[in-house]
Structures are given as structure tokens and as C-alpha cells.
Amino acid sequence: MKDLNFVTKILHNKFLKEDPHGALHMPIYDNVAFGFKTAEDIELAFAGKKPAHMYSRISNPTIENFEQKIKAVTDSLGVIALSSGMAAIANVILAIAGQGDNIITSKHLFGNTFSLFEKTLKPWGLESRYADLTKASDLVALIDEKTKAIFFETITNPQLEVVDIEALAKIAKGKGIVLIADTTLTPPYIFNSKEFKVDIEVLSSTKYLSGGATSVGGLIIDNGTFDWSKNDKLKDDVKKFGPNAFLYKLRKEVYRNLGSCLSPYNAFLQSIGLETLVLRIDASCANALEIAKFLDKDKRVKEVNYPGLASSPYYELSNKQFSGKPGSLLTFDLGSKDACYKFMNKLKLVKRSTNLNDNRSLIIHPSSTIFCEYDQKLREEMGLRETMIRLAVGIEDSKDLIYDISQALEV
Numbered sequence: 022m023k024d025l026n027f028v029t030k031i032l033h034n035k036f037l038k039e040d041p042h043g044a045l046h047m048p049i050y051d052n053v054a055f056g057f058k059t060a061e062d063i064e065l066a067f068a069g070k071k072p073a074h075m076y077s078r079i080s081n082p083t084i085e086n087f088e089q090k091i092k093a094v095t096d097s098l099g100v101i102a103l104s105s106g107m108a109a110i111a112n113v114i115l116a117i118a119g120q121g122d123n124i125i126t127s128k129h130l131f132g133n134t135f136s137l138f139e140k141t142l143k144p145w146g147l148e149s150r151y152a153d154l155t156k157a158s159d160l161v162a163l164i165d166e167k168t169k170a171i172f173f174e175t176i177t178n179p180q181l182e183v184v185d186i187e188a189l190a191k192i193a194k195g196k197g198i199v200l201i202a203d204t205t206l207t208p209p210y211i212f213n214s215k216e217f218k219v220d221i222e223v224l225s226s227t228k229y230l231s232g233g234a235t236s237v238g239g240l241i242i243d244n245g246t247f248d249w250s251k252n253d254k255l256k257d258d259v260k261k262f263g264p265n266a267f268l269y270k271l272r273k274e275v276y277r278n279l280g281s282c283l284s285p286y287n288a289f290l291q292s293i294g295l296e297t298l299v300l301r302i303d304a305s306c307a308n309a310l311e312i313a314k315f316l317d318k319d320k321r322v323k324e325v326n327y328p329g330l331a332s333s334p335y336y337e338l339s340n341k342q343f344s345g346k347p348g349s350l351l352t353f354d355l356g357s358k359d360a361c362y363k364f365m366n367k368l369k370l371v372k373r374s375t376n377l378n379d380n381r382s383l384i385i386h387p388s389s390t391i392f393c394e395y396d397q398k399l400r401e402e403m404g405l406r407e408t409m410i411r412l413a414v415g416i417e418d419s420k421d422l423i424y425d426i427s428q429a430l431e432v
């Protein structure tokens with residue numbers, strides 16, 4: 022049969038084991054342990070010689086089914102589903118780097134990721150070095166023999182900056198270090214990380230994938246492109262597990278020992294979310310573009326930032342990298358914090374909330390909320406202005422959204 026397209030693959034991906042009842046949805050296996058016919062069978066399972074579920078913190082049929090769907094559409098080597106996007110990021114870093122090592126990233130990062138790097142990992146001796154990733158030469162200067170990875174977000178939140186991913190991949194490959202992309206804002210379907218030579222993709226499935234904020238979850242996708250014998254922490258695992266060294270290191274150690282598992286119920290919800298991902302991305306990206314164009318024309322708005330606007334410095338790059346659908350997050354400037362608050366408080370439909378990729382449109386003032394723990398100087402380095410507001414566009418009818426936004430702009 023010919024290779025199927027994204028949504029068809031998601032809907033028709035086969036279960037690894039046929040369901041005795043012919044269930045069309047993988048049922049929720051909300052159990053902890055699995056039994057074996059013989060003592061020998063348990064031994065083989067523990068030794069990793071015969072694939073089998075043993076204990077749901079390590080693997081589980083419902084979670085595995087969700088992972089298999091993602092593997093099918095990304096054509097990757099393997100996928101691990103976790104309890105959250107943060108768990109996915111922490112697991113990847115802890116699997117490939119240790120004390121004395123460093124990773125290179127940007128200060129334009131999701132707030133909690135920056136906190137993970139600076140507050141949680143730094144005291145354990147793992148350094149993060151910050152570069153302007155839009156300037157390749159900046160980051161090359163920071164790489165040394167202890168550099169284990171380059172970590173970046175495909176579209177930074179909330180700066181909405183887009184890096185040239187092929188340029189980053191070239192540098193990472195040349196230096197033998199892992200290229201890790203947080204693709205939360207541009208999940209598979211709009212961004213093909215393998216095609217752009219990203220080694221490891223991490224994302225918060227809480228956002229787009231979950232089906233409109235149904236549940237918290239995260240994903241690690243190994244594209245199978247990195248030679249793990251180049252990584253100190255993994256080179257011994259390569260002898261045993263070959264190209265699967267990273268996935269084994271997670272499953273049999275880091276992921277297992279940190280207890281980062283997704284709940285089977287959330288895996289079920291996220292599998293359902295995945296079935297309508299394409300429809301929801303198309304609808305929310307179209308809405309975001311329409312609203313960005315409306316705001317761009319409106320004299321009451323000082324500046325609009327959305328990579329899908331032809332005036333954006335990242336327009337061409339994001340078209341090339343994200344199939345012309347650069348997410349549904351946009352920011353705009355209203356001149357003062359006071360004006361931002363007045364606008365937010367007048368909204369009747371758009372909800373004041375911190376999430377994104379809910380089915381509903383959500384608004385937030387980033388500098389006083391998500392980034393409130395950082396001082397003024399750092400916020401400036403992070404490109405956060407207090408005159409800026411972030412809108413996460415949902416799938417409502419765009420006419421209703423524009424009506425609400427327009428009435429809230431009236432003074």
C-alpha cells in the first residue's frame with residue numbers, strides 16, 4: 022500500500038498486538054503490573070531479550086500505543102511519552118550530559134526551561150551557555166570539548182523568534198554534538214524535525230497534541246540520526262544497544278528511575294487529541310493569521326509579532342521550515358502595561374490564562390506572570406517588554422474573536 026498521509030496514519034496505525042475484541046481505540050490499561058507464564062519468561066523480559074510490559078512506570082500498552090502513533094508519523098527510531106513537557110526536557114539533558122558538561126542554548130526560552138537549566142541543573146555542575154542562536158558565529162565561539170548539545174525552540178515563546186535550523190544542524194554535526202529541538206509550538210505535521218536534521222525532538226503534548234488542554238504530557242522523539250558513540254555518557258550503551266543506546270538509557274535508567282511516566286488515562290486522552298490535531302492546527306493557524314492582519318492594520322496597536330505576517334523578519338524562514346503554518350501564538354504591543362491590563366480586562370470571550378493551544382483563545386501578560394521570578398535586567402535580555410501581550414489563538418470563529426478583540430481595544 023502507498024505511504025499514508027499524516028492524519029490517515031494516526032487514525033489507522035495498527036496496534037502492536039491485535040485486540041481480542043477488535044477495539045478501535047486502544048483501551049486504557051490502567052493497571053500496574055503484568056504477569057508472565059514462566060520464570061524464564063520474566064528473566065528474558067528483565068534482560069530486555071523479549072519485549073514485554075512488566076510494570077507501568079517503565080512501559081504500558083496504552084502509552085506504547087500513543088508512542089507508536091507518533092513514531093509512525095515522524096518516521097523516527099523511537100518515541101517515549103512522559104508525564105509533561107518539562108519531564109521530557111529534563112530526561113533528555115540528564116541522559117546525555119553530566120557534571121562538568123555544558124549545553125548551548127538561548128535566553129529566549131520557555132520560562133520553566135530556563136529555570137530548569139539555571140536553578141535546578143546548574144547547582145549539580147551542568148552549565149548552560151547562552152548565545153544568540155540566530156547568529157551562528159555567536160554559538161560556535163561557546164562550544165568546547167565539554168559541550169554535549171545545542172538546545173533550541175523552533176519558535177521561541179513569547180519572543181516568536183525563528184532560527185535557521187539547517188544552519189544549527191550543520192554546526193552540531195560538525196562538532197559531534199546533539200541537536201535538540203523543543204517543537205511544542207510547531208509539532209509534527211507542520212514541522213518535520215528529521216528532514217531538518219534535528220537529532221532529538223522534545224515537545225509538550227499538553228499543548229497542541231492533547232486535543233485542547235485535556236491533560237499534561239510530553240514526548241521525546243529520537244530521529245536515529247546521532248552517533249551515540251560520540252557521547253561520553255552513552256558510548257558504553259552503544260556496545261550493547263547500538264543505535265538504540267539513547268532510548269535504552271532512558272527507558273532502562275533515566276526515565277524509569279525518575280518516575281517520569283505518563284498516566285495511561287492521559288495517554289488515552291492524548292491519543293484522541295492526536296486524531297484531530299491536523300484540523301485544530303489548520304483552524305487555529307488560519308485564525309492567528311487573520312487576527313494578526315487585523316491587529317497590524319489597527320492604529321491602536323503599536324506592533325504585531327507573528328511569523329506568518331509578511332512583515333515579520335522570520336516570514337520566509339518559517340514558511341520554509343513550518344509548512345506555512347507558524348503556530349497560533351502572536352504578540353502585540355499596546356504601549357504600556359496599563360493599556361495591556363485594560364485591554365485584557367475588557368475581553369469577554371478570550372480567557373485570561375497561561376496556557377496555549379487550548380481550543381479556546383487565551384491571553385496573558387508574560388512579563389508580569391510567566392517571567393515574574395526574573396529581574397528587570399534579565400527580562401530585558403529575554404526580550405520581554407511590559408508593554409507586550411501574548412495571545413494564544415484558539416479554534417473559535419475568527420469573526421467572533423475579532424469582534425471581542427476590537428471592542429476591548431476601544432478606550
Ligand SMILES: *Cc1c(COP(=O)(O)O)cnc(C)c1O
Pocket residue numbers: 105106107108131133134174178203205206224225226227228237238239
Ligand atoms: C508548555 C511548554 C513546555 C513545558 O511543557 P509542560 O507540558 O507544561 O511541562 C516546554 N516548552 C514550551 C515551548 C512550552 O510551551
